[in-house]
Amino acid sequence: MADPMRIRAxxxxxxxxxxxLMRHDMETGQRKDAAGKVIPAHYIKTLTAKCKDKLVLDAQFGPSVSKDPFLSFKFKGGAKGDKVAVTWVDTKGDTRTDEGTIS
Incomplete structure (x- = not known):
């Protein structure tokens, strides 16, 4: 399991x-290790964000996104004290969900 996301709302x-701020190596599948073997692709494929069980962001990433990606977005309909839940799924099927409280 990856490190927790840092979520500020x-x-x-x-x-x-x-x-x-998401902690993930985001390997493209095009780099090689010291022995010359290709490092397999391993990157975040999908990311969703929900507030009050309402989907506020649905994103799809590819291998060109940098290591430890940072994402910022805005939406209407949330209020101070509400929770924002962010979930990602990567190419190996690993998943991570973290929450932040709107201040």
Whole structure:
């Protein structure tokens, strides 16, 4: 299991801004190790974010996303104290879900 995501969410009026730092190696499948063998692809494929059981973000990543990706997005409909749950699934089927509270 990967390290926890850092999730910061803040409300400004009726708009909530969410910032996420994900810990993941994001291997493209094109690099080689010291022995010259190709390192298999291993990257986040999908990411979803929900607030009050409502889907507010549905993203699909590819191998070109950098290691430890940072993502920022805004949505309407959240309020201070609500939870934002973020879930990702990678190419090996590993999954991670973390929550942040809107401040």
């Amino acid at each position: 803040s409300a400004n009026g009726d708009v909530v801004e969410v910032k996420i």
